[in-house]
Amino acid sequence: MTHDSSSAASTPPTPGRSRNMAAIKRKNTGPERAIRSMLHATGKRYRVDVRLDLDGARPRPDILFTRARVAVFVDGCFWHCCPEHGRQPSVNSGYWGPKLERNVTRDRAADEALRAAGWTVVRVWEHELPSEATKRIITAVDAATSSSQDVQS
Template sequence: MTPSSDPAASRRPTPGRSRNMAAIKRRDTRPERAIRSLLHAAGRRYRVDVRLDLEGAKPRPDIVFTRARVAVFVDGCFWHCCPEHGRQPGVNGGYWGPKLERNIARDRAADGALSAAGWAVVRVWEHEAPEEAVKRIIDVLDASKSSRDS
């Protein structure tokens, strides 16, 4: 069988594609860093990339306020199918379609497990203005604090 007639050869990633995929960060993305910087400047202290062992899930929020029990996820538009900017890839849809659906299902499962364990969940899209995202996060933190105080 020649390489051009091998069906698996068409699915093998090119060296350039492999390099691009390997360079995608799981944490410390530009939107995350901007949000963390603004939260820190506002006097809010947090933990980064902490795995929470909950019943039925082990989510890893991007930013965690342990005392307030607030978990923040900064979701990428492509990886989490943003309704505004998300798009289905034109190449290898048989792989990417189910992969992106699994990401969304995992997000919903994490949200459910966190809520069931008494955590507040804030999801921020990478395209959101960091100042607006931080305002939403602080509002949730303040609401969490006032509910604990009462």
Template sequence: MTSSSSPSPLTPPTASRSRNMAAIKRRDTQPERAIRSLLHAAGKRYRVDVRMELGGVRPRPDIVFSRARVAVFVDGCFWHCCPEHGRHPRTNSSYWGPKLERNRTRDRAADEALAAAGWTVIRIWEHEAPQKAAERIMMVLNTVA
């Protein structure tokens, strides 16, 4: 292969982009930590980043309340296509368009698998105020308990 060959549509186009993507944290993001801190201060106990096996679908909620069967996802606006702040990049759109769509498809499959297994799913956008998000989670926990 020559250096002028184009990258595969399933891989980032350059080594520097690959390094950037590898540096993005999967867990313990600032919005996630802020919400967890508020929940902990309110006396709520939870598990973090739990991988679940649900009939071929393997969701990995950010915050899990096992006894109450509540799974919380704190979604980034870019990665999960927030209707308010999500945007489709103009550069390398042939890579990013399908990548972001796969993320959305995976999110819907996780929601459906968790709901079918009797779990309540809460999705929070990273731009939501942590206090409001924590209040919403506690409200759901109080109704399912």
């Protein structure tokens, strides 16, 4: 996604829009709760919304498997520019374009910092079936757990 800096000056949203945006959940979204429920049902235990202080980033994964060192993010299609469903807003694009670009840039920096610190990163789109996302997460956790046990043996 690119942003033309010659477009209309960026202006913050109206007070009404700000109230609407403030009401949008940062955690415990529907897709996140569905995935956590499925993970819990399979016996997987995790932590929720824990900030990690790493070199160059302070990511806050939605789901964190501390022993396995797996960080899971459940990304909203609009906020994180899903290639399938993300779209550029037509209203106030001078404000929203750069904001969404910063989200994606922050996501990539968090991924890089986590990987550099030895974490496995799993990103899930909100449109993914929770059952499929849960399978991917379990595969990553199991792989990370077995590789850490191999190192300890």
